[in-house]
Amino acid sequence: MRTLILLSSILLAACTTVPPTNVHQPMTVRPEPRPVMATGNGAIYQAANSRPLFEDRRARFVGDTITVKITENTSASKKASNNLTRTGNQTASITAFAGLPVAGLNGLNLAGNSATNFAGKGDAANNAVFSGNITVTVIDVLPNGNLLVSGEKQIAIGAEQEFIRISGVVNPAFVDFSNTVDSAKIADARIEYKSSGQVADGQVMGWLARFFLSVLPF
Numbered sequence: 001m002r003t004l005i006l007l008s009s010i011l012l013a014a015c016t017t018v019p020p021t022n023v024h025q026p027m028t029v030r031p032e033p034r035p036v037m038a039t040g041n042g043a044i045y046q047a048a049n050s051r052p053l054f055e056d057r058r059a060r061f062v063g064d065t066i067t068v069k070i071t072e073n074t075s076a077s078k079k080a081s082n083n084l085t086r087t088g089n090q091t092a093s094i095t096a097f098a099g100l101p102v103a104g105l106n107g108l109n110l111a112g113n114s115a116t117n118f119a120g121k122g123d124a125a126n127n128a129v130f131s132g133n134i135t136v137t138v139i140d141v142l143p144n145g146n147l148l149v150s151g152e153k154q155i156a157i158g159a160e161q162e163f164i165r166i167s168g169v170v171n172p173a174f175v176d177f178s179n180t181v182d183s184a185k186i187a188d189a190r191i192e193y194k195s196s197g198q199v200a201d202g203q204v205m206g207w208l209a210r211f212f213l214s215v216l217p218f
Contacts, residue, residue: 019194023167024150028137031063058175059147064138066149067180068166072130072191077123084118130193134164146171149186165192 059066090112136151150167168186175181183189 019163019196021152021163021165021192021194023152023165023190023192024139024148026139027150027152027165027167029063029139031061058172058177058179059138060141060145060172062138062141065135065179066138066147066170066175067133067135067178068149068151068183068186069180070130070132070134070166070183070191072128072183074128075126077125079124080120080122082118082120084116086114086116088114130191132164134166136166142169146187160195162195163192165194166190 134151134153136149138147139150140148142148147170148167149170151165153164155162155164166183166186166189168189170181170186174185183191
């Protein structure tokens with residue numbers, strides 16, 4: 001019975017494998033306690049839960065959240081062309097052996113031609129479009145005031161599970177009054193869109209096929 005439960009757990013874990021990530025860790029943290037400016041409490045006013053009326057609501061503490069607008073649209077192309085042509089001609093004749101034992105070679109002509117042609121072309125293009133919104137958490141405040149943010153969004157559609165992750169360094173000056181920042185203004189940005197499920201597994205070559213592909217020389 002225990003063996004059956006263990007095998008079931010292993011199979012269930014294999015079916016719900018979370019794709020590895022390269023974003024900054026952790027992807028969320030609890031807010032740190034903030035210093036209380038006032039010490040008195042009243043019937044309505046509570047110093048521990050108070051926020052100044054004119055306080056800037058943009059994120060600046062560990063545990064605060066920022067909405068990131070993902071507007072990635074990259075395009076790159078490269079073209080290369082090489083053309084090489086080389087031609088050579090050589091001609092020689094023998095006329096100076098008259099009266100010598102090798103006079104039979106007199107009048108012999110030698111000629112040679114060589115030609116080399118090479119042409120090569122190469123084209124490469126890459127286009128990527130990624131748009132959407134995700135709210136991330138401030139996981140650290142750097143000494144210069146910049147914010148290290150990280151976050152994840154999981155979307156389950158049937159048996160498929162999608163993971164959207166992003167992390168990077170945000171300059172508070174780039175955060176607008178709605179507490180939103182564009183992904184293009186995030187330094188050291190790491191943006192991922194991965195999935196887990198039968199469709200994702202169907203796009204991966206099996207381990208046995210990968211083994212033979214690595215050992216076969218052809």
